[in-house]
Amino acid sequence: MPDDKQPAEPERGQAATVEGRYERIKAAEAARQALLTRPRFSFRTQIFLGFFLAFLFSFGIATSMVITIYLVENKMKFLEIASEYVTEIQQARRFEKNYFLYGTNLQDALEQVYLAKTILEKNSDELLRVAGDKRDSMIIPHLQRYEELLKRLAALESEPDSPRLNQKKKEIEMEVRQHGQEMVSFAQDVMTKEKESMARMVARSRNIHVLSFAVASIFMVYIAYFLGSSLLGTVNRFQGYAQRIAAGDFTPITPIRRFRDEFTELAITINQMLQELEAHEATLVQSHKMRAVGTLTAGVAHELNNPLNNITLTAHALLEDYREMNDDDRREMLGDLVNEAGRAQSIIKNLLDFARESGAQVEPLDLVALLKDTTHLAANQIKLSGIKMEFSATDNLPRVHGDAQQLQQVFLNLILNAMDASPKGGKIQVLVVPADEPNFVAVKIIDFGSGIPEHILGSIFDPFFTTKTKGKGTGLGLSVSQGIVAKHGGRIMVSSREGQGSTFSVVLPITTLPARIGGNMPRSGALS
Amino acid sequence: MSVIAISAWSHCHGEEIARRVARKLNFRSLGPELLGEVADRWQLPLPKLVAALGKQQTLLGVTPRERRRLLAYLEAAVLEKLAQDKVVTWGLGAHFYVMGVSHVLKVRLVLDWEARVRAMMEEGGMNEAAAAKALKKEDEARARMAHEIYRKQEDDPTLYDLTINLMQIDIEQAVEIVAEAVQHKRFKPMTFSRKLMKDQVLATQVKAELFSRHPDAQVSADGGQVLVTVPAVRRDQEKKISAVRDLARKVKGVASLKVEVVNDFLEEAAESMR
Amino acid sequence: MSDTLEVLVLDDEPIVGKRLKPALAKVGCAVEVFDSPAAALARIAEKEFDVVVTDIRMDEIDGMQVLEAVNRKSLRTKVIMITGYAMMSLAREAMEKGAFDFIAKPFTPEDLREVIGRAAQALRSPAEPPSALAG
Structure with a gap:
């Protein structure tokens, strides 16, 4: 019966992962706090405020227009009255x-004077406003005096035989004329003044309208510009985030402006999404690694049989012939047992080390040593499939900056792919050389298998694209590998000719420009 | 000598070809008649045993657990017979549990749907629609069984060494082909394949012995060394180990026994809820 | 036929030869041990062995090639394949190529002695199929 026991998960690896995850959660929480502690000034408020100000402004203009019209109307009425009075x-x-x-x-x-008086009385308030204290000091006294003089004349007229009538008449006439003159000139004066004032008022109102129209236009343009630029700016900023995320940078969004708005919620949601994405990506990478481990397990299980066989044979020999042996023989056999047990352990250890889930550990790496480890890891599998592996490397290559486990996963994936593509008895070449572009190192994995048809060459890095039969491949290997390499600021290239084989090149930047994993890595554009 | 396992849907001449190959090679034929023996030996209901294989459904059907139990006994009985060599087995699902044994020639017989329906009509005296319906139901039940217990698709040709299309090759010749194929040296038993078979026999026997009390036990054997893995709640582990030991020791051929207990998280969780 | 069985053991794991030599000598075998396939092939070319025990997965030359070389030299010689990489297809391939038996590692000396016993019996009576165990 098959025994489906899962191997126990190494604790150290788990702890490291938990720590890494905790770090990420902490960063996301800090970003969330920073996003939320800002005062809220939402776009809704901004738009509302903008419209409210525009409304207030137009209301002011309208009110001023109404007032001006009202004033002009008043002036006109007054002019009417004044002209009546003058008439x-x-x-x-x-x-x-x-x-x-x-x-x-x-x-x-x-009679006319009396009428003029009534007009004055009726409009005395307005007159006061226009003429000021001249009403009481000039107009009314003049009119009263005039009336009085006329009355006196009339009285004189009713006594035709009074002495010095003519002389008196002459005196009064002088005075009457003087007052009459002044009254008319004064009224005309007032009218002229009022006309001028009205003209000024109309002109001013026209100016105000022209000015407020100009100001309103500027204000509208400003509001539109302000709202538009802050909205569009934010949208652009988020577009940038989206591009950044698509390129694999999962650092949380941090606040840029002083206020919270609707986009804050979006930012928080995106940060949550990033956390999920990162977790999923880690799971994907890990599950893909476990698939590779699964493939290697067969080789390891078989390879393990050799030391086990040596142990079995030696132990049985000891059991059978213990008495006949001398101490040296026994010691030699026990030494063999110890050695072979150690060998068995080392066979498993490599694989377990690789299988262990670990947090991203970025350090300067010696690619040659890393590739040697990787080929060692795949050695049993290679032996099993009867394929030869040739390894060559340029001496003294500069180090690259990266996560050893993740890069090992990439190389292992490419080597296993190359094995799958190779015919029985074929060979695989692994080269570690300086890349064509300066400051980059290239790892080339070359097989001499069937090659990749040109029409699918473009899609081999797409997720879920696979040429393997159902159940053999997930179609995620190259996609995951490319993701890992991109995070290291490098890329994977492929050249292939049908029937002659394929070359996969992994190009990685050297440590002179340390690329922070998941941080500010160079965009692919800079490299392609 | 070798063993031949013949797999086919019903009404594909499986029985006829198996019996004729057995006669020709002087092998024993091991077919569904074994079910009666199995039922007697472990006091199992025969109709349920038949239904567990996905043939002739009983009214109430078989629960997955019951099916695993019945098949555990059946496997033990069949493997015991197969270990004696020179056997042609058919109709017992043996091809599923001797997959890795190199001296078992695994043959799949293929016949097209219309011919099977006709055979069903003749046998059951029913009309075409009824025959087709019954046949379809049976195929589905068997496919379900194969997936449920062995996680295999029974008509996947890569599971077999030889697939014979009976629309193109007549029965006579199919018998000859199978009888000839098994003579090839590659199907000869060897220490490696015999050991696999023996281990398989021992493991299934222990499993059958344990099943009524410990249905979740996983059993594997390697040259008389038996490893039983069984889930248990932490505080019951000691008890469980000795219970398994007492049962498993009864099986002949168990040289050494190792019982491993894995924590029964589900049961523990269920208990903590109570 | 003499009672001593001429046996060649080839495995690139030196411990296998070291342990098998005394284990087989016990039951009256004259054992020659090699851990290099090339040297073993050279020896096989010189001498007709009764039994050849060979590992399959080795660098340079693999066990199947040794099996073929032995068969070319003498069809009488029984070849026993031992391998840590036991799989159904490999086992069948070995048998088809005329191996006498195929044993998966790890095995005990007793396991091999049993098989060699059967080989000896088969050598004595080539017509009869090897069924009973001798040792």
């Missing part, structure tokens, strides 16, 4: 003149 006065003066020249009835003139 009455002029009428009175005409009668007065007729009286003096032709001795006509004075009663008519008095």
